Amino acid sequence: MANNEIQDWIRNQISSNEVLLFMKGSPEQPQCGFSGQVVQMLNYLQVDFNSVNVLADEEIRSGIKEFSNWPTVPQLYVKSEFVGGADIIKEMFQEDELLDFFKDKGIKTK
Numbered sequence: 001m002a003n004n005e006i007q008d009w010i011r012n013q014i015s016s017n018e019v020l021l022f023m024k025g026s027p028e029q030p031q032c033g034f035s036g037q038v039v040q041m042l043n044y045l046q047v048d049f050n051s052v053n054v055l056a057d058e059e060i061r062s063g064i065k066e067f068s069n070w071p072t073v074p075q076l077y078v079k080s081e082f083v084g085g086a087d088i089i090k091e092m093f094q095e096d097e098l099l100d101f102f103k104d105k106g107i108k109t110k
Helices: 003-016 033-044 058-068 086-094 097-104
Strands: 019-023 050-053 075-078 081-084
Touching (some): 081 086
């Protein structure tokens, strides 16, 4: 795919999913510790989310970094808004801000 096609595909995925995690591997089998940590936090909060395995396609892996202007994966999007990577999500979780963030966005949690 051409770069603009990848960007359009990414934009479509983000807008089509209330909560979307671009990660290495799958929620059932994360392929890196950071992706695994974010999955654990989302599962703990009982947030329904979809995911995209960036390891399945190098164009998506590089395309999402370009799309968000963020150098690392995982990347969490909620209602089309880029929330952050593993470090930001972990900090929000530890400060009890992540649960409130989801509630403020109207996302069902535990």
